[in-house]
């Protein structure tokens with residue numbers, strides 16, 4: 001394949017823009033990474049990345065030393081020499097909604113200076129109505145500057161934090177949304193850019209592309225909430241959600257991915273797009289009960305986890321609770337919409353002493369600055385010392401590899417609530433732990449079905465070591481409900497007799 005180098009600028013050097021810039025440079029293009037944040041630019045110039053993404057530091061260092069990537073502010077010079085300008089500025093308002101202020105400002109800054117034969121490509125995720133107005137907005141800016149029209153395309157981002165480089169270099173599909181491209185110049189420029197990627201290229205209207213991106217995220221969120229609903233059924237009927245999902249997954253229409261029960265989804269994309277869609281639908285009179293339920297289930301998962309962990313700790317003021325993991329998922333230091341933050345706040349509100357550890361130092365610092373009263377420590381061991389209970393919030397691999405047997409001796413009680421179904425129930429029990437998770441058979445710690453509602457049956461049971469009796473209910477309140485469910489009662493009898 002012959003060399004086809006393109007001069008590209010990428011505006012907005014966050015999770016999306018910096019990965020795009022580095023990967024484009026790795027493909028041989030000449031890239032200028034542009035950001036309005038001078039502090040970020042200065043740090044990048046010194047080789048410090050604003051966030052962690054596996055392999056990105058090395059990639060950036062490599063393409064910078066090969067002189068295919070440099071950083072600059074949004075100056076006319078940095079924009080005017082580009083054949084294609086990608087825009088990847090943030091579009092969240094920090095409160096579950098959209099903000100289009102950053103992209104409007106960015107477009108006002110860059111569009112007048114773009115070369116007449118260049119192409120504008122929007123990589124940020126934006127509301128579909130804004131996407132529809134984009135060509136007019138750009139056209140007005142060009143006219144005002146006395147410049148010719150330029151093609152306006154969108155190119156939604158499907159990479160996942162934690163595997164963004166591989167996802168970018170080996171995408172499963174490339175979506176090109178056409179906003180304004182009467183002669184196909186923009187499309188052929190994007191095809192040139194992605195020449196090295198062997199993935200299907202889908203060319204569609206910009207509104208289709210916007211909904212392809214949002215629809216994908218809504219579906220993924222739905223799968224997670226579905227798995228959590230299923231986990232609840234599994235808990236009620238004494239089944240194991242992991243085995244149930246494994247059994248379901250053989251049907252190619254279903255598949256195994258994203259059907260994981262736990263504390264629910266977080267991050268900058270899924271929660272935002274679900275809540276934004278629910279909100280905007282209501283504003284325009286649409287009914288979206290499925291998505292409203294997806295959001296509700298996700299919120300409930302966090303609350304359920306808090307309740308389980310609180311009871312597990314003894315449910316008393318001053319109970320010491322270790323939180324393992326702060327980031328919204330492993331292999332990132334991103335705390336945006338991370339379940340850990342809500343969980344820590346809720347436990348602190350109940351007067352627990354919450355001590356958290358995450359392998360990402362930046363996440364620890366940010367979490368401590370974000371959640372009043374949260375203590376962060378530098379190792380899982382430090383978090384677990386004297387803990388009345390531990391809650392696993394992020395499935396970092398190191399937590400599964402801990403010597404739980406030894407660590408259990410440092411805790412006040414050997415009790416773990418696994419919010420990601422990431423630990424082996426058998427191994428945890430063998431290490432002397434009372435273990436609870438989501439929808440896993442026998443992992444909900446038993447209480448007597450007749451026991452009155454009260455504090456921390458789990459903790460009491462755990463004082464003397466693990467209780468291996470299969471269980472139907474984690475707490476007395478749930479037990480009350482179950483008492484009325486004959487199928488549950490009969491399963492309890494059956495399981496108890498086989499224990």
Ligand SMILES: NC(=O)c1ccc[n+]([C@@H]2O[C@H](COP(=O)([O-])OP(=O)(O)OC[C@H]3O[C@@H](n4cnc5c(N)ncnc54)[C@H](O)[C@@H]3O)[C@@H](O)[C@H]2O)c1
Nearest residue numbers: 012013014015016035036037089090091102106124125157
């Ligand atoms: N993070 C993800 O995994 C992900 C995935 C898919 C899509 N997206 C979408 O991509 C977009 C960017 O997300 P992100 O997570 O990279 O955001 P981010 O907040 O990490 O980064 C945004 C960057 O844009 C810069 N910026 C803001 N205004 C600017 C301006 N006027 N000129 C130049 N730079 C400016 C900021 O300084 C910052 O560096 C959003 O629309 C988001 O919804 C993100």
